[in-house]
Amino acid sequence: MSQSPAPLSSWARQVAPSPTLAVDAKAKALAAAGEDVCGFAAGEPDFDTPEHIKAACIAALKAGKTKYAPTPGIEPLRVAIAERYLTDYGHKVAAGQVVVSPGGKFSCYLAVMATCSPGDEAIVPAPFWVSYPEMVKLAGAVPKLVLADDRTGFKLTPAQLEAAITPRTRLLILNSPSNPTGAVYTRAELAALVAVAVKHNLYILSDEMYEHLIYDGAKPTCVATLSPEAEARTLIIAGFSKTYAMTGWRIGTLVAPAPLAKAVSELQSQMSSNVTTFAQYGALAALTEKEKTAAALKEMLVAFDRRRKFLHAGLNQIPGMSCLLAQGAFYLFPNISRFGLTDVEFCHRLLETEKVAAVPGSAFGAEGYLRLSYATSDEIIAKGLTRLARFCATLRK
Numbered sequence: 001m002s003q004s005p006a007p008l009s010s011w012a013r014q015v016a017p018s019p020t021l022a023v024d025a026k027a028k029a030l031a032a033a034g035e036d037v038c039g040f041a042a043g044e045p046d047f048d049t050p051e052h053i054k055a056a057c058i059a060a061l062k063a064g065k066t067k068y069a070p071t072p073g074i075e076p077l078r079v080a081i082a083e084r085y086l087t088d089y090g091h092k093v094a095a096g097q098v099v100v101s102p103g104g105k106f107s108c109y110l111a112v113m114a115t116c117s118p119g120d121e122a123i124v125p126a127p128f129w130v131s132y133p134e135m136v137k138l139a140g141a142v143p144k145l146v147l148a149d150d151r152t153g154f155k156l157t158p159a160q161l162e163a164a165i166t167p168r169t170r171l172l173i174l175n176s177p178s179n180p181t182g183a184v185y186t187r188a189e190l191a192a193l194v195a196v197a198v199k200h201n202l203y204i205l206s207d208e209m210y211e212h213l214i215y216d217g218a219k220p221t222c223v224a225t226l227s228p229e230a231e232a233r234t235l236i237i238a239g240f241s242k243t244y245a246m247t248g249w250r251i252g253t254l255v256a257p258a259p260l261a262k263a264v265s266e267l268q269s270q271m272s273s274n275v276t277t278f279a280q281y282g283a284l285a286a287l288t289e290k291e292k293t294a295a296a297l298k299e300m301l302v303a304f305d306r307r308r309k310f311l312h313a314g315l316n317q318i319p320g321m322s323c324l325l326a327q328g329a330f331y332l333f334p335n336i337s338r339f340g341l342t343d344v345e346f347c348h349r350l351l352e353t354e355k356v357a358a359v360p361g362s363a364f365g366a367e368g369y370l371r372l373s374y375a376t377s378d379e380i381i382a383k384g385l386t387r388l389a390r391f392c393a394t395l396r397k
């Protein structure tokens with residue numbers, strides 16, 4: 001008699017696969033099978049990495065930068081990241097406070113691992129980026145989801161935060177500009193939330209991945225600059241993926257007070273070691289060849305802003321649909337609760353009948369919405385809007 005294999009671990013059994021990657025994969029499979037799909041599910045810029053960044057990486061590869069590097073990153077990159085916080089926000093940090101990781105996602109995971117013990121609670125405002133609750137669970141901690149819907153512009157209020165805190169709460173996760181809603185908190189709004197976190201001695205994971213993808217003259221806030229108390233407890237996450245169209249490179253950054261940064265680096269030393277060495281030289285060029293990088297970013301921002309306004313206007317013309325004009329990232333998050341279908345059913349039928357791919361809001365902890373990414377061409381947005389309007393008209397009969 002052969003024995004059946006032992007069960008998988010509780011970690012492997014409880015983790016939920018990423019629903020956004022799943023919808024995107026399904027849309028791409030349909031397209032590969034010859035279907036004319038309008039994809040709004042992508043979570044990455046549709047631009048290519050700027051040439052000067054690629055060239056610096058290739059040069060490093062040819063120059064033999066092919067060996068292990070220090071776990072927290074090559075020194076010139078850590079220095080350049082520290083310098084850019086000073087330039088961008090007047091935030092003075094030492095290179096030793098910077099940890100470069102294989103993707104912002106891993107930076108977030110390390111931040112959670114460094115601050116949460118089993119049984120601790122982490123407050124995750126919803127709609128949330130899909131990985132936060134799973135990361136908290138993988139640390140043995142408990143995600144406390146607090147819904148901030150379109151009535152507050154998808155922004156958590158200090159009163160909601162205060163009400164969610166218990167003696168076990170250890171961490172507050174903030175993400176502005178937000179994936180999935182595109183919402184951008186003002187500096188004053190963040191200061192009010194941080195004051196509550198300080199009062200209860202929480203750590204703050206501030207995911208600022210979309211800090212440079214921001215419109216209408218809105219300003220990003222670096223949460224650590226709000227006060228010395230904020231700085232002492234904040235782990236700032238950012239990276240290269242979204243701002244410089246470098247998702248496949250896998251380079252994220254974490255900046256934190258020295259003892260926290262050291263803890264994060266030590267965790268990373270046992271989990272992944274350094275980011276691909278020659279890739280780090282590409283990232284370095286993104287920060288040092290400032291004019292070329294600024295020009296590439298400007299081009300991307302002009303396109304995103306145009307598409308944002310176009311998609312927003314088109315969505316609000318569909319009877320029954322309502323959508324806030326988000327000021328950041330490359331997502332809109334329309335409310336579809338008036339159509340009498342769950343968002344999962346809505347997305348399923350939309351893909352089946354009209355070949356339009358969107359991610360249901362419930363994947364982000366907010367039933368009754370869709371996440372639409374406008375990191376796609378103007379033509380696809382136009383075609384997708386026509387199909388979406390036709391689909392919605394069939395639901396209202």
Ligand SMILES: *Cc1c(COP(=O)(O)O)cnc(C)c1O
Pocket residue numbers: 043102103104105106108129175178179207209239240241242247250251252
């Ligand atoms: C894309 C994204 C990340 C991480 O991106 P990486 O590709 O891992 O660098 C982190 N947070 C949010 C909110 C994101 O959308």
